[in-house]
Amino acid sequence: MDTEHNIKLTSAEISQLWTSYINSTMSKCFFLYFLEKVEDTQIRPIIQHALDLAESHIQKLTTLFEKENWPVPHGFKEEEDVDIKAPRLFSDTFMLHFIQSMGEIALNYYSVSQTLAVRSDINQYYAECLAELSQFNTMAKDLSLSKGIFIRAPYINPPEKVAFVQQQSYMTGWLGNRRPLTAMEITNLYTNIQRNALGKATMIGFSQASNSKEVRKYMVRGKDISSKHIEIFGSILSEADLPSPMTWDTQVTASTTSPFSDKLMLASTSYLTAIGMGYYGTSLATCTRRDLSAHYVRLSAEIAKYAEDGANLMINNGWMEEPPLASDRDKLARQ
CATH class of the missing domain: 1.20.1260.10 (Ferritin, core subunit, four-helix bundle)
Structure with missing residues (x-):
């Protein structure tokens, strides 16, 4: 190089x-x-x-x-x-x-x-x-x-012709007749369920294996949040007569011996949470039904709080490695 x-x-x-x-x-x-x-x-x-x-x-x-x-x-x-x-x-x-x-x-x-x-x-x-x-x-x-374990997104039928939105009711979500989900909205709901399903199974394993009471409690909380989000997104797909992807809960053994340090488990959880927040932001930007937008805003706030608590836990245990910082000019001037 x-x-x-x-x-x-x-x-x-x-x-x-x-x-x-x-x-x-x-x-x-x-x-x-x-x-x-x-x-x-x-x-x-x-x-x-x-x-x-x-x-x-x-x-x-x-x-x-x-x-x-x-x-x-x-x-x-x-x-x-x-x-x-x-x-x-x-x-x-x-x-x-x-x-x-x-x-x-x-x-x-x-x-x-x-x-x-x-x-x-x-x-x-x-x-x-x-x-x-x-x-x-x-x-x-x-x-x-x-192996037959790849989870495909739902299929939808092709439209009869190209169409353009004519009324503001297209964005209706809470009141009135909700329009069918767009392909983009289906994709985001489906993939967000998949990611939460992976996160939930991972949290189950981590909660069993952690050596720290605080970390175990944090993992159980993460599992509960993932379950809640899966249920919300799944109910929207179900209302549209579309299937939800499978979960991975049964792929975790009953072992309570940790193969990973609490630092690694907590850091990887923080990493997956940050990735999830980013995907929720993308989902919010590409949906036009008001009820979906409200869900993404509310659930993003919930995982943002979860991420902040995880960061505090990392700091309290001395596990958070500091990324490169800009020079502190005021500090240099005082020296």
Whole structure:
């Protein structure tokens, strides 16, 4: 990754690289444990491939930070945050769904990172990440399809002709006759149920395995929030005579021995919560029925409060790693 003219990294590039390192080290811990426990011979190569990608990204990012004289983030460590010898906490099917979902999130993240990258080597790095994750996403999706566990969104019938909205009642939601859901609204409801279903199952496993009473309580609260959101979104689909996706609750074992540190479980929960808030924002921006908009505003506020409480819990335990900051000019002046 040679650069010309010693071009400094921008704050946007640093923020994406720093976050990439944190997320890659977090993912590596999960993949190491999954690889140790997986029994399905078709799922094992997918997990191995995911682990190889995470390790490759960590190595490249470490080299880049050192070259730029930036401190390498602490992130998450194999020896601190995962016990691969702990009993099985999740099924093989859950592992496949989990890494597929993480791959989809990473694919979105890397696309944003590339748009923010200006320096040629950083742009090239994220272009390579995008190509790798695109290939990985296809592999994971194809395997899920072949095993019959890939959850497709509902089908809808094609319209007879192109139409344009004629009345303000198109936006009616609380009173009067509600119009049918648009394809975009269905997609958002369906995928938000999927993400909450994954989050709920993850919280169930974490709540069983956590060593901290505070963290266990936080995970149970997260599970309850996910259940509530699944019920709300599912009822809207049901009212429209559309199916809801399956949940993953039964894919969690009865183990109460934690394979992950409380720090890793809490941080990954905070990460998934932040991602969920972003998706709710996108859903709000693309829906035009008032009742749906009100749901997204209200539920976003609920998970924002949950995220804030999680951040406070991280800070109280000394687990929140501080991202790169701008210089405090007032402090420098006082010195």
